[in-house]
Every structure is written in C-alpha cells, then in structure tokens.
Amino acid sequence: MTETCPAHATVHHWAVEPLDALRFDPLLHRLLREEPIARVRMRFGEGDAWLATRYEDVKTITSDQRFSRALTVGRPVTSMTPHTVAPVGGIGRTDHPDHTRLRRLVAHAFNRRRACALRILAQEATDRMVAAMAAQGPPAELTEALTGPLPEQVIGHLLGVPAGDFGRLQGWRAVILSSDASPARSSAVKAEIAGYFRNLADHRALDPGDDLFSELVSAQREGALSRPELISLSVMTVLNALDQVRNQTSTMVYALLTHPEQLALLRAEPALLPRAVEELLRFIPQRNGVGLPRIATEDVVIGDTLIRAGEAVYVSYLAANRDPDVFTDPDRLDLTRDEAPHLAFGHGAHYCLGAALTRMQSEVVLSTLLRELPELRLAVGPDQVRWRRHTVNRGPETLPVAW
Ligand code: HEM
Structure with missing residues (x-):
C-alpha cells in the first residue's frame, strides 16, 4: 500500500512479511530500481523514515558522522518490531x-588473529560433530547436529x-530477536539476561579466567567502561553469535544444495571457498526488514x-548487495564473482564486530x-x-540432510 504525504512524495507501508528460503523482499527489489531513497512506514513506532537501498548511498550514509545512532535513544522511530x-x-x-572507546575494548578479541586461534577449536568441534553424524548415519538435522x-x-x-x-541463553535469544514479542515481554527478558551477566561478572571479578568477559570485567573495574555498557556489550555479542552464525551457515548449506551447478564448481575447486563464502554472504538475505535507524544531525x-536535520534514516545492506550498478546480474548466485565487496556485515564505524568469526566458522563448516x-x-x-518466522534474522527452523 502507498499513500501520498505533503512533505515528501510517497510513503510505502512496509509490512515486512516473513519470507522463506532465499526469497528476496519484493519492496526492496522495487525501491532499489525505482526509488533508491524512499519514505517508508513499518508496523510499529511513529511516523515514517527514509530508506536508502543503493550501494553507494548506503556506504555514504553509514560512513558519515552526521547520521547519529545515539539520537535514536528515546525516539519511537517507525520500526518492524514492537520492542x-x-x-x-x-x-x-x-x-x-x-x-x-567501546569498540577498542573488544576489537582485538574479534580480529583475524583471534579468529585464526579459534579456528583450531572450531575445526576440532566440527570434526567431532560431523563424525558423530556419519557414525549415526543419515538422515540428520543439521542445525541440531552442527550449525546450532x-x-x-x-x-x-x-x-x-x-x-x-x-x-x-537460547530461550532469551528467541524472545529478544523475535519480531513480535511485546515490549513488556522483551523488557522482562532483557532484565533476566542482564541479571545473568551481572552475576557472571561478579564471579569473574573474584575468579578471572583467560576469556574476553574476564578482560571486560577488569576493564570495567579500571573505569574504561560502565557496568551497563559491559552488560549490554556481552548480551549483544552472545545473542548475535548464537543467532547469526547458526542461521548463516545453515542457509549457506541450503543455498549450495539448491544450486547444484555452483556446488559442483566448489567441489571441483576447493580453493574457491573464501570467495564462495563472500558471494554467499552477498546473496543470502540474512534478515527481515532493516536494522537500527540513524538520525540526521543536520x-x-x-x-x-x-534529508533534514532530525529525520530518521534506514539503510538496507541487503538491497545494496543486489545493486545492479555494482553487481552484474545481482540476483544470481555466482561463486566465481569477483566484483565489489559486499555489505552484509554493514559498513563504517558500526561494521559488524563478528565478521571474522563468522567467515571463519562458515569456511570450517562448508x-x-x-x-x-x-x-x-x-x-x-x-x-x-521450514523457515523461522516472526524473527529479525532469517534462517531455517530445521535443515534435514542426508548423504
Ligand atoms: C552472518 C553473520 C552476521 C551478519 C550478517 C552480521 C551483520 C551485522 C550488521 C549488518 C551490523 C550492523 C552494521 C550497522 O549497524 O551499520 C552488525 C553489527 C554488529 N555485529 Fe554482526 N553480523 C553477523 C555476525 C555477528 C557475530 C557472530 C557477532 C558476535 C560475535 C556479531 C556482533 C555484532 C555487533 C556487536 C555489532 C554492533 C557493532 C557496533 O555497533 O559497533 N555479529 N552485524
């Protein structure tokens, strides 16, 4: 549905219906071609917001400090979730x-070197899980046996x-990353998970381990970050790690198994794997709707x-990854593609902290x-x-496989 408003041309009412498998959101597909900076209104929040879909515009907005995240606090910007x-x-x-300051405290834990060290652990765990699948014989449910x-x-x-x-933690994740949990339910669960990490922080303060959380607890005691910052950083990291890597690696397997000619390419040339992972990241629509908005400061x-000062702006990394001005035949999965870098992990200051960890686990699994x-x-x-429904991030509910 569309309507005309006086200040701006057209407002698109975006219901953000759940989409299955690899289906791309039809509104994003259309806006990218016809109206690259559009006005949208989603089901919750107030008013409407800008939505940028083109690769270059998305990069410009996400690397320009005149678009603020801090100013979203306390503003009921139109949104796909009630919370x-x-x-x-x-x-x-x-x-x-x-x-x-916050990124610096954790960035070293998420860099390529740390991901390399964790690769050994991930490879051993994957070997064990795949051997258990093989020993038990087909079929298996991949999200239960491996990618979860x-x-x-x-x-x-x-x-x-x-x-x-x-x-x-998985129970709390399901509520917080649901797209229809009520604000009351989501707040209650956020309080529970915050309580969990407060408790863990108290234990680590007395008995530190050789882990990132213990490091952050000691940084907090030295005043480098506040307690609420410590808690929310830990919550976001754990929830993202559990949800996104599971969904992404499972969907990568689904995409390869449903594109046999691409799978054959990869089997014939295993060295293609890192490039294949990048193309899968570009191609797979990882989420429903859009993430956090930004507010223009001028x-x-x-x-x-x-875009006027005070207006809210969303970007769609998914749409940018399908921009026909940047990617030839963008809706085709092509593991040999060697064009521009994708934006699946975002861009600019808020670039995903878990990118190296996700790439590493995807390579190990595949x-x-x-x-x-x-x-x-x-x-x-x-x-x-069956695909997950009413969630922010997309992925299969279960992935039955045989061999
Ligand atoms: C396929 C997997 C993943 C995808 C597609 C993904 C994507 C993204 C995107 C698009 C952003 C936001 C960029 C922006 O706001 O401009 C982001 C931020 C973030 N991601 Fe990921 N992510 C993934 C995995 C992970 C993992 C495994 C972790 C944690 C271990 C993680 C932690 C974070 C954090 C903490 C932020 C916020 C960074 C900040 O605001 O400075 N992500 N991610």
Missing part, C-alpha cells in the same frame, strides 16, 4: 567518542560462558534527496561437510524446509 532489539547504552546506539552447537562452543570459549548455560543531501560428506543433499524437497 527495540538493541539496548540503550549498547554499542549499536552510541556515537564517537563513546562508540570508539558450533557457535555456542566458539562464543562460549571466547567469552567464557559455561556450556550448561546455553539452554537459558540537513544532508544524498543523491538528489534532502569445507568439512564437502570433504567428509561428499554426497550431502537435502533429505526433504527444497520447498519442505
């Missing part, structure tokens, strides 16, 4: 210099979260659109499955796979 996923004081809702538990082990090791606590012209289970296939028809 705000990112916590106040969280890294996603701060600007420089607070944002830079792997990120738990990796982030558990990095942050020092005890393995036995993941059941509870009038800014983007393309030929004037290379191990290709090597150990060369006959891997879906155990049900591609249309029978």
Whole structure:
C-alpha cells in the first residue's frame, strides 16, 4: 500500500512479511530500481523514515558522522518490531567518542588473529560433530547436529560462558530477536539476561579466567567502561553469535544444495571457498526488514534527496548487495564473482564486530561437510524446509540432510 504525504512524495507501508528460503523482499527489489531513497512506514513506532537501498548511498550514509545512532535513544522511530532489539547504552546506539572507546575494548578479541586461534577449536568441534553424524548415519538435522552447537562452543570459549548455560541463553535469544514479542515481554527478558551477566561478572571479578568477559570485567573495574555498557556489550555479542552464525551457515548449506551447478564448481575447486563464502554472504538475505535507524544531525543531501536535520534514516545492506550498478546480474548466485565487496556485515564505524568469526566458522563448516560428506543433499524437497518466522534474522527452523 502507498499513500501520498505533503512533505515528501510517497510513503510505502512496509509490512515486512516473513519470507522463506532465499526469497528476496519484493519492496526492496522495487525501491532499489525505482526509488533508491524512499519514505517508508513499518508496523510499529511513529511516523515514517527514509530508506536508502543503493550501494553507494548506503556506504555514504553509514560512513558519515552526521547520521547519529545515539539520537535514536528515546525516539519511537517507525520500526518492524514492537520492542527495540538493541539496548540503550549498547554499542549499536552510541556515537564517537563513546562508540570508539567501546569498540577498542573488544576489537582485538574479534580480529583475524583471534579468529585464526579459534579456528583450531572450531575445526576440532566440527570434526567431532560431523563424525558423530556419519557414525549415526543419515538422515540428520543439521542445525541440531552442527550449525546450532558450533557457535555456542566458539562464543562460549571466547567469552567464557559455561556450556550448561546455553539452554537459558537460547530461550532469551528467541524472545529478544523475535519480531513480535511485546515490549513488556522483551523488557522482562532483557532484565533476566542482564541479571545473568551481572552475576557472571561478579564471579569473574573474584575468579578471572583467560576469556574476553574476564578482560571486560577488569576493564570495567579500571573505569574504561560502565557496568551497563559491559552488560549490554556481552548480551549483544552472545545473542548475535548464537543467532547469526547458526542461521548463516545453515542457509549457506541450503543455498549450495539448491544450486547444484555452483556446488559442483566448489567441489571441483576447493580453493574457491573464501570467495564462495563472500558471494554467499552477498546473496543470502540474512534478515527481515532493516536494522537500527540513524538520525540526521543536520540537513544532508544524498543523491538528489534532502534529508533534514532530525529525520530518521534506514539503510538496507541487503538491497545494496543486489545493486545492479555494482553487481552484474545481482540476483544470481555466482561463486566465481569477483566484483565489489559486499555489505552484509554493514559498513563504517558500526561494521559488524563478528565478521571474522563468522567467515571463519562458515569456511570450517562448508569445507568439512564437502570433504567428509561428499554426497550431502537435502533429505526433504527444497520447498519442505521450514523457515523461522516472526524473527529479525532469517534462517531455517530445521535443515534435514542426508548423504
Ligand atoms: C552472518 C553473520 C552476521 C551478519 C550478517 C552480521 C551483520 C551485522 C550488521 C549488518 C551490523 C550492523 C552494521 C550497522 O549497524 O551499520 C552488525 C553489527 C554488529 N555485529 Fe554482526 N553480523 C553477523 C555476525 C555477528 C557475530 C557472530 C557477532 C558476535 C560475535 C556479531 C556482533 C555484532 C555487533 C556487536 C555489532 C554492533 C557493532 C557496533 O555497533 O559497533 N555479529 N552485524
């Protein structure tokens, strides 16, 4: 549905319906081609907001400090969820210099070197899980056998979260990253998970381990970050790690198994794997709707659109990744593609902290499955796979495979 408003041309009412498998949001597809800076209104919040879909515009907006995250706090900007996923004081809702300070505290833990060290642990865990699948024989449910538990082990090791606590954390994740939990339910669950990390922080203060969380607890005691910052940083990191890596690696497997000619290319040339992972990241629509908005701190012209001070702006990294001005035949999965870098992990100051960890786990999962289970296939028809609904991030509910 569209309507005309006096101040701006047209407002698109974006219901953000749940989409299955690899289906791309039809509104994003259309706006990218016809109205690259558009006005949208989603189901919750107030008023409407700008939505930028073109690759170059998305890069410009996300690297320009005149678009603020801190100013979103306390503003009911139109949104796809009735609650705000990112916590106040969280890294996603701060600007420089607070944002830079928080990133510095954790960036070293998430860099390529750390991901390389964690690769050994991830590879051993994956080998064990795939061997267990093989020993038990087909079929298997991949999210239960591998892509769910792997990120738990990796982030558990990095942050020092005890393995036995993941059941509870997964329950909280499901509510906080749901797209229809009520604000009251989401706040209650956020309070519970914050309580969990406060408790863990008290334990680590007395008995520090060799993990990122212990490091952050000691940084907090030295005054480098506040207690609410410590808690929200830990919550965001754990929730993202559990949700996104599971969804992404499972969907990568689904995408390869449903594009046999691409899978054959990768089997024939395993060295293609890092490039294949980048193309899968570009191609897979990882989420529903859009993430956190930004607020213009002054009038800014983007393309030929004037964005006024105080107005809210969303960018769609998904749409930018399908921009036909940047990617040839953008809706085609092409593992040999060597064009511009994708924007799946965002861009600019808020670029995803977990990018190296995600790439590493994707490479480990895909290379191990290709090597150990060369006959891997879906155990049900591609249309029978059930997909998560009413969630922020997309991914299969279950992924039955055989070999
Ligand atoms: C396929 C997997 C993932 C995708 C597609 C993804 C994507 C993104 C995107 C688009 C952003 C926001 C960029 C922006 O706001 O401009 C982001 C930020 C972030 N991601 Fe990820 N992410 C993934 C995995 C992870 C993992 C595994 C972790 C943690 C271990 C993580 C932690 C974070 C954090 C903490 C931020 C906020 C950074 C900041 O505001 O400075 N992400 N991610």
